[in-house]
Amino acid sequence: MRLNQYIASCGLCSRREADRLIREGQVMVDGVPAQLGMSLTGGEKVTVGGRLLTPRREPVVVAWYKPVGVTCTERDPHAGKVIGDVFRYPVRLTYAGRLDRDSEGLLLMTNDGHLIDAMMRAANGHEKEYIVRVKRRISDAEIHRLETGISLRELGQKTRPCEVERLGDRTFRIVLTQGLNRQIRRMCRALGHEVVFLKRVRVLNVLLGSMKPGQQRRVTGEELENLYRLAGM
Numbered sequence: 001m002r003l004n005q006y007i008a009s010c011g012l013c014s015r016r017e018a019d020r021l022i023r024e025g026q027v028m029v030d031g032v033p034a035q036l037g038m039s040l041t042g043g044e045k046v047t048v049g050g051r052l053l054t055p056r057r058e059p060v061v062v063a064w065y066k067p068v069g070v071t072c073t074e075r076d077p078h079a080g081k082v083i084g085d086v087f088r089y090p091v092r093l094t095y096a097g098r099l100d101r102d103s104e105g106l107l108l109m110t111n112d113g114h115l116i117d118a119m120m121r122a123a124n125g126h127e128k129e130y131i132v133r134v135k136r137r138i139s140d141a142e143i144h145r146l147e148t149g150i151s152l153r154e155l156g157q158k159t160r161p162c163e164v165e166r167l168g169d170r171t172f173r174i175v176l177t178q179g180l181n182r183q184i185r186r187m188c189r190a191l192g193h194e195v196v197f198l199k200r201v202r203v204l205n206v207l208l209g210s211m212k213p214g215q216q217r218r219v220t221g222e223e224l225e226n227l228y229r230l231a232g233m
Helices: 003-009 013-023 113-120 140-148 183-190 221-230
Strands: 025-027 046-048 061-066 095-096 104-110 128-134 163-166 170-178 195-203 216-220
Touching: 003 046, 003 113, 003 140, 013 025, 013 113, 095 113, 104 113, 128 183, 140 163, 140 170, 170 183, 170 221, 183 195
Parallel strands: 104 195
Antiparallel strands: 025 046, 061 104, 061 216, 095 104, 128 170, 128 195, 163 170
């Protein structure tokens, strides 16, 4: 097994993040600094930041309502609140996909690095559904432009076609299959709109439902099986 895959399988982080930790010299294999791309034969002791990793025994997925004002990171001296300040669970979990600090709603937390890796692959086209409110009325023509794709000059690309449904003069529901940085806010800004409320209500088959900010629930049974199936696992 590749080292980065092993680190991900322990639920510490994604394979990409594992590669970053290896480059930074935080990963040791049998007391020797690890190298990018190395493989394990089995039985090696792998430590990250001095902590011995152990393979996870059971995949845990938790649906959590991330409140506004919480930054999706585990350590950042410049962030007011990070996930570790407000989210608690008996098993160490990390996030599969992000929500920006000013947005709220469903965030999946898990110890399964393979699921995190699958959820972060834009090519997989996983659906994420949001409720959005802008500062002033959004026209039908602008709704259509959101549906067909918006050119984002700062990112040098055009957004994929998506499903958009009007819910009110200033409110709409949007389903994305890609995860560009602050994508919805950028799309609205390109049309001259300012987002004043953004809530994620679904990731694949997992729904936010009636949860309130800060609440969490374990994803189990058929819901968990369907999540893995839709994630391509």
